[in-house]
Amino acid sequence: MTEGDWLGDVPEGGWKATHSWRMPEWVEPIIIILILFPSMYLTRRRNYSIFRSDKSQTYKFLDDVDSTPSPRSSNEFELLPHPGVHPPKTRWLCGLVRIRTPNSSRFARHVHSRILQKFPFLVEMFYWALALGLYRATGALAQLIYGGQRKMWDSAANHGLALLEAEAYFWAGDYEGPERWLEWRIQRWFLHGSEAGDWRVWFLTILNRGYALIxxxxxxxxxxxxxxxAPTHRRFCTVRRTLTLTNILAFVCFILVPTCPPRLLDEKYGFVDTVNLESAESVWMSGKFVNKLAAFPSMHFGYAFCIGCVFVADSGVVGGLVSKVEKHILRTANSDTFDDDEDEDEVVLAGRSPLARAFMFSFGIWYPCWILLTIVGTANHYFIDALAAVFTVLFAYIFNRSLLVFLPLEDYLLWAWRLEKPVPTTGRTKKLVVD
Incomplete structure (x- = not known):
């Protein structure tokens, strides 16, 4: 079969967008703002004044490593001694050496500390802005390592083709040419339907917009x-650290193994950039600071998989099934007893209504499946990209506490900024009274 036969289904004049939702570029940043700032307000610490300057005010510490503003130690959590006394913190460096770091609680009454105390979600906004900045640096670093843009793009194209051939080894069947790639066949199915004007016109448009906006x-x-x-701030921190470590691992891959997405491969391979074809490209997908070779692993799917796992876990469905198996099959549970040490978040999760649990479980399954169809149907990722993202998230979850190694750095950063980290308003800390 010749290359011309492979692409013989392309309409005269090429594929054309048959439907498009026009949207100004400023819409997407506005969506982000409409999410972040209302969230900042809704998660504020109520009954707390930014400008109050009562010198007798003190912070109360909790018995939770992730719930305290600046604990004296990474292992001990107690009330501060007499106001005005700020002993240094004790941290573990890489889990091996105990070091002393400065205690920034003396700056708790500074105006910028009190603003954070009123709106603690600002801390999350800062760290995710930092992650975005690190992502934007991956393209420049990859280009530096590969010795120029041309060599980087050539290597990225080879990496993309290698992924396609690795997949074809398992499920090419009797197909030849681009048809041996499952991603190609899936996208062609949507394109043919769009060309014919059937319901796939709208479906493909939804996929394009979904890829850009979600x-x-x-x-x-x-x-x-x-x-x-989140039931507890500790649980939220586990999820946040998992996402953060997922980012770090992915960024390393983007730098060391730049990978060209299917849509940017040579036209002879037959993939179509449907997002750009419909002018549905997001502001986050364009510009000189965007790394277009960040296909492996797929962070679209990585985030979706992590989010889906959280919803499934918080639905309590899996935990409930495990409990039933233990009780009725393994017979290891006693229905007449209650474990006083049961984790508080599990108690909260068990209190959700059956309808809420069913919705959360269903959404947790549906969301990553939808994103997988989106990234493949629009030729933005390979299936192996998604598989790599799954392993990246699982690895990040298992080793998420390794990020606590940065706590000493955070202490010094807070000290340099004359800033005290706020008590969060997640879980039981939401009701904590901070004077």
Missing amino acids: HIPGTVGFISYYYAT
């Missing part, structure tokens, strides 16, 4: 939602 706003929306609704 990734950043959806993830930011999830962080906002979970900050406000």
Whole structure:
């Protein structure tokens, strides 16, 4: 079969957008703002004044490593001694060496500290802005490592083709040419339907807009939602650290293994950039600071998979099934007893209504599946990209506490800024009274 035969289904004049939702570029940043700032307000610490300057005010510390503003130690959590006494903190450096770091609680009455205390969600906004800045640097670093833009793009194209051939080894069947790639066949199915004018016209448009709009706003929306609704701040921090470590691992891959997405491969391979074809490209997908070779692993799917896992876990459905198996099959549970040490967040999760649990479980399954169809149907990722993202998230979850190694750095940063980290308003800390 010749190359011309492979692409013989292309309409005369090429594929054309048959439907499009026009949207100004400023809409997407506005969506982010409409998510972040209302979230900042809704998660504020109530009954707390920014400009109060009572010198007798003190912070109360909790027995939770992730719930305290600036604990004296990474292992001890107690009330501060007499106001005005600010002993240094004790931290573990890489889990090996105990070091002393400055205690920034002496700056708790500074105006910028009190603003953070009133709106603690600002801390989350800062760290995610930092992650965005690191992402934007990956393209420049990859270009530096590969010795120029041309060499980087050539290597990225080879990496993309290698992924396609690796997949074809398992499910090419009797197909030849681009048809041996499942991503190609899926996108062609949508394109043919769009050309014919059937319901796939709208479906493809939804996929295009979904790819452009869901990734950043959806993830930011999830962080906002979970900050406000997580049973405990410790649970929120586990999720946040997992997402952060997922980012770091992915950024390393973007730098060391730049990978060209299917839509940017040579036209002879037959993939179509449907998002750009419909002028549905997001402001987050364009510009000189965007890394267009950040296909492996797929952070679209990585975020979606992590979010889906959180919803499934918080639905309590899986935990409930495990409990039933233990009780009725393994017979290891006693229905007449109650474990006084049961984790508080599990108690809260168990209190959700059956309808809410069913919705959360269904959404947790549906969301990553939808994103997988979106990234493949629009030729923005390979299936292996999604698989790599799954392993990246799982690895990040298992080792998420490794990020606590940066606590000493955070202490010094807070000290340099003369700033005290606020008590969060997630879980039981929402009701904490801070004077």
